[in-house]
Amino acid sequence: MMISDLITENLIVTGVVCSNKEEVLKQLFEMLYADGCVEETFYEEILKREKIYPTGLELLGCNVAIPHVSPDQVKKSAIAIAVLKTPVIFNRMDDVNLEVEVKVIFNIALANGGKQVEVLQKLTALITDEAFMEKVLEAKTPKEVQTIFKNGGKK
């Protein structure tokens, strides 16, 4: 499986303006749910998990968050993406007491978690690539984001 198999246009939003992470996560959940990827309880589980084990990552380029929950909440693997116009605050994965302003959110829904190692590895390689993330931030439409990942995922 390639990373581009998991990233589809209908699961991407760009130019998002939200006042907090809950609003963004709700949007992402609604897309995933409408597409039959996740259980109805996915959103609650995501919020619960963010509280205890947050997923905000402070990176050299663009800060991101990678919210995810256990595979039992997932029916069909997918990665939903929100590119924000104005950042929202997440707590940091490496220290729950610290906050980070996040501009791109990858809501990872994997039906069999650890087995998709290559996909996860590829995703981490891409989110830590400053030039790549700059392109994602500049993308105007979901289609553009999808294309960027399709091309970036090949390298």
Next chain:
Amino acid sequence: MKTIMVCCGSSMVTSTIAIKKLTEVMKKTGIDAKFVQCKFSEVSGKIESSRPDVIVPTGSLDEKLTAGIPVVRGTSFITGINEKATIDEIIKILSK
């Protein structure tokens, strides 16, 4: 044989990435090591059964749970920032 415990919040996503990277490091450095992968909530119990030489949590793990076993924070395996320092620290502990 050394034992490395790699743990994360709940779904094995980030610990899987860390194990993948550490497997390559162990191969390169010739350290004979095996991995125990678990959730943060399982750490106490798994320490008893697996007796790890080092614990690598990808997020903030309550160190009260780790029974004095050395802990090296492994978030850098996800962010790539200071990854080398993390690896060096783990190798140093395992080489003792």
